[in-house]
Amino acid sequence: MIKLGIIGTNWITQQFVEAVKLSGRYELVSVYSRHAETAKTFAEKNGAQETFTDLDQFLSQGAFDTVYIASPNSLHFAQAKKAIQAGKNVIVEKPAFSTQKQMAAIQQLLDENDQVLYFEAARNIHTENFHTIEKKLGELKTVQGAEFTYSKYSSRYDKVLAGEVPNVFSPKFAGGALQDLGVYTVYDAVALFGMPEDAVYFPQRITSGVDGKGTAILTYPEYNVTLNFSKITNSHMTSEIYGLKDLIEIDDAGEINAVIYIDDDQNKQMIGNTINENPMLPEAKDFARVIEDPHHSQNQKDYAYWRQLSVYVNQLIYQLRQSAHISFTGEEN
Ligand SMILES: NC(=O)C1=CN([C@@H]2O[C@H](COP(=O)(O)OP(=O)(O)OC[C@H]3O[C@@H](n4cnc5c(N)ncnc54)[C@H](OP(=O)(O)O)[C@@H]3O)[C@@H](O)[C@H]2O)C=CC1
Numbered sequence: 216m217i218k219l220g221i222i223g224t225n226w227i228t229q230q231f232v233e234a235v236k237l238s239g240r241y242e243l244v245s246v247y248s249r250h251a252e253t254a255k256t257f258a259e260k261n262g263a264q265e266t267f268t269d270l271d272q273f274l275s276q277g278a279f280d281t282v283y284i285a286s287p288n289s290l291h292f293a294q295a296k297k298a299i300q301a302g303k304n305v306i307v308e309k310p311a312f313s314t315q316k317q318m319a320a321i322q323q324l325l326d327e328n329d330q331v332l333y334f335e336a337a338r339n340i341h342t343e344n345f346h347t348i349e350k351k352l353g354e355l356k357t358v359q360g361a362e363f364t365y366s367k368y369s370s371r372y373d374k375v376l377a378g379e380v381p382n383v384f385s386p387k388f389a390g391g392a393l394q395d396l397g398v399y400t401v402y403d404a405v406a407l408f409g410m411p412e413d414a415v416y417f418p419q420r421i422t423s424g425v426d427g428k429g430t431a432i433l434t435y436p437e438y439n440v441t442l443n444f445s446k447i448t449n450s451h452m453t454s455e456i457y458g459l460k461d462l463i464e465i466d467d468a469g470e471i472n473a474v475i476y477i478d479d480d481q482n483k484q485m486i487g488n489t490i491n492e493n494p495m496l497p498e499a500k501d502f503a504r505v506i507e508d509p510h511h512s513q514n515q516k517d518y519a520y521w522r523q524l525s526v527y528v529n530q531l532i533y534q535l536r537q538s539a540h541i542s543f544t545g546e547e548n
């Protein structure tokens with residue numbers, strides 16, 4: 216059993232803890248929270264044996280080998296760095312890090328601590344439906360780009376409209392639509408088409424200074440890939456990957472619940488069905504497979520691929536953010 220520690224006690228950690236339990240491969244052992252009461256409540260609810268309110272003690276004394284980090288984005292770097300230095304495998308929520316400098320420092324640390332494994336929790340690329348898309352894309356005779364969309368009105372935008380700045384919309388916590396939802400579409404694009412030649416982001420800013428929604432255009436030698444994402448509107452626009460006359464239609468580039476192939480005659484065939492399961496289960500299983508047997512050749516291959524993908528996605532998001540002059544508080548440090 217993989218012994219798990221967690222940082223951050225919001226709903227997403229609860230969902231991850233439920234996913235790892237369903238996988239049957241992990242045991243939640245240690246809970247870190249800034250508040251003793253929060254840690255105790257989370258630990259009792261989920262059967263963890265120990266709690267900490269001091270991050271250094273959690274990492275040096277906690278009886279776990281793998282840590283899941285689901286804190287506000289701007290904290291990921293310092294927490295992941297300490298965890299790697301403490302010899303813990305790291306599963307860090309998307310977007311893993313906010314700058315290329317941070318990502319480079321983490322990669323160097325991983326090279327120096329080669330027994331430690333690093334995963335970015337980009338759940339969409341681990342789903343069965345995503346693998347169906349990869350396979351179908353490989354079968355298209357002609358490929359002419361794509362549009363990926365992931366838009367969902369955030370209840371936390373109500374707070375922005377009321378004059379508050381929740382973490383997910385705060386430049387202090389590396390928030391914004393590109394960071395929070397756009398990252399999934401960037402993962403789709405890079406995993407399916409590779410790195411673009413050029414990339415530009417056209418954001419719609421909100422009062423806190425970050426982007427509430429936006430459109431990014433990625434330029435490839437023979438086509439473009441357009442990314443649309445929003446936290447301040449809803450959208451029912453589907454995502455599409457273009458062949459010549461045929462195409463692949465995806466209900467939502469972040470959730471990927473339905474994948475339809477539309478042939479040359481515009482007949483529709485459902486090739487990826489809605490899977491009614493915890494959406495974090497596929498990634499939890501993938502990470503467990505590598506942690507349990509890191510030297511297995513397929514696991515080594517997958518791990519190297521996910522790690523490189525994480526670096527590319529970080530590079531592209533940073534480039535997009537620079538193109539739109541969106542900066543975060545203290546990001547030079
Ligand atoms: N994969 C997915 O589907 C999802 C991923 N995410 C990702 O998870 C991460 C967390 O997101 P979200 O839950 O919205 O973030 P929050 O801002 O709600 O913070 C998450 C946790 O971090 C701790 N925390 C909050 N504020 C601070 C602070 N100022 N200083 C230190 N710790 C703090 C809290 O835990 P405590 O009080 O116990 O210390 C809190 O429960 C993000 O990276 C996000 O992108 C989020 C939602 C879905």
Ligand SMILES: O=C1CO[C@H](CO)[C@@H](O)[C@@H]1O
Pocket residue numbers: 367383395396
């Ligand atoms: O990854 C995510 C998916 O959806 C959430 C909201 O519903 C986001 O806030 C989150 O960061």
